[in-house]
Amino acid sequence: MAAALGCGLAGHQVLVLEDAPAIGEVGAGVQVAPNMVRILERWGVKDVVIRESVSLTESYIRRWDTGKLLGIAPINKSFGDQYVVHRADLHKALFGKAAALPNVKVRTKSTVITADFDAPSVTLANGEVIRADVVLAADGIKSRLRKQLLNLEEDIPIPTGDAAFRVILPREAMESDPDLRALINTPRGTRWVGPGRHIMAYPIRRHKLYNMVLLHPDTFGSEESWTATASKQELLDMYAGWDPVLQKIFNLIPDQTVLKWKLCTHEKLETWVRGSVALMGDACHPMLPYVAQGAAQAVEDAATLAVLLSSLESAADIPQALRLYQIARKSRAEAIQGMSQTNRNTLHMPDGPEQQERDAKFAMISTGGENPDKWGDLTIQNFMWNWDAEKAAREVVEANCKGARVRSRL
Known part of the structure; x- marks a missing residue:
């Protein structure tokens, strides 16, 4: 829905094919980090998203058995607010804004089974073939189109x-x-x-x-x-x-x-794009929840695609624009995937000398010490939260398209 909104606001004709029989509430809480808020504000949907939110001011770290306070980490507001919302509220805001655009259509009960990467087109479970200039596959960690895009015999998410x-x-x-x-x-x-x-x-x-x-x-x-x-x-x-x-x-x-x-x-993918088809979100970079960036990284994908697809001379340049999307996004998303796994190991330490050393660092956070929790570490926050996906997309265009047909028309 973020991709539909970003591309819809840019003037593209958008058709969302949704597998579910209806649009309804799903999930629980989700963090809306500053790097996502920045995009939502430009799309004119921030106020709706945060209407029912809470802006966190600090994070307490407590010991598991006694509840002893190990450390207090103030939320660094220099990058913007760290909002927490119900996932349904975020989705409802994106859906409402996108579906209200005259150039965005949403079809439920539309299960995509296969794609033609060059036409491009998709085939639904009922046999209907739908053609388009570009196909964005946001079909999750169990993505059918990822398996086809990479010509994999088996493609099973890794527990x-x-x-x-x-x-x-x-x-x-x-x-x-x-x-x-x-x-x-x-x-x-x-x-x-x-x-x-x-x-x-x-x-x-x-x-x-x-x-x-x-x-x-x-x-x-x-x-x-x-x-x-x-x-x-x-x-x-x-x-x-x-x-x-x-x-x-x-x-x-x-x-x-x-x-x-x-x-x-999922293992890192060799590529996210093929022809005029690109993967996005969990289909290409499933995020573990340990640094709270899953939703934000999907929205960054959407914003990047909206910028790059609005930088074309003609539809013939779409494959090149999708290659630039991969350049803009792949290394960053994969780096955050790695941070999340590292943070899991830090937070789940068994009791012992390493845990005691970690807890001693937690106690020093409020005086400017290092935070072992990567989500609260200032250097990691700068990398995650201070990023401007739209600016990065424009820079990729400028760096890779000198003399090429894809131009920066932004």
Whole structure:
């Protein structure tokens, strides 16, 4: 939907082919980092996205068993606000703005099965063939078109061995307890870190909901899905012995409301593009949640494509524009994928000397010390949050297209 909005605002005729039977709410909380906010503001959709958001001011890091405060990391506002929202609110804002454009159409119940990379065209499950000037494949980590684009006999996402529970609690359930009321009232992210596991939690929807993502070994054979559910008992067993404050939260969770999500990754791809077809989002760079950049990187893809596809002399130049998209995006997205995996290892350290050394660093954050949590590290934040995807796209055009037909008409 971000690609539809970006390209639609640039004046292109856009058709979105959506597999789902209807557009509805899905998922839980998501972080809207400054590098995404920058794009949303230019598209005129920022105010709608953040209307029901919370702007985090700090992050607390707590020990897993006692809840002891290990460190406090202020949110660096020099790059902009770090908003947290319900994923459905982000999607609704993008969808509403894009679908309102006269040159953007959205079709549900339209499952794409194959693509012709040169025509280009796609074939739907019902046999319908749809032609276009360019095809952008945003079909996720289980992408069908990625397998075709790379001529792979098998293309199966790689399980990381981890999974996540997702939980959302309403304000009414928490406000009678002073410990829990403080959690939902304060614009703060809280991490509980422990052996092989960690929890990230924060309020969303203007403090009306409390969102939690609980990451742990995948011992239950979780499904790679946004809608699979777990039993409450699975969660209680996985986090037995954790902070008593967490146990109070867990006791409030209604059964059958816990979402579970298998964390998978994918090997780096040789290419993201073929002919007039390009992969984007999780189809080419699935992100683990440990630095909270999955949504932001997909929106950066969209913004880059919107800029480059608006820099053409003619449709014949689309393959060249898509090659520039890969130049602009691939190394950055893959670097952030690597940071996420590194951060997972840091947050999930077993108790022992390395964990004690890490915790000593957490204690020094508020005095300017290094933050072992890459999400809160100033150097990493500068790399992730200070990036301007549209500016980078224009620079790629200027650096690679001297004398070529693709021109910077921006």
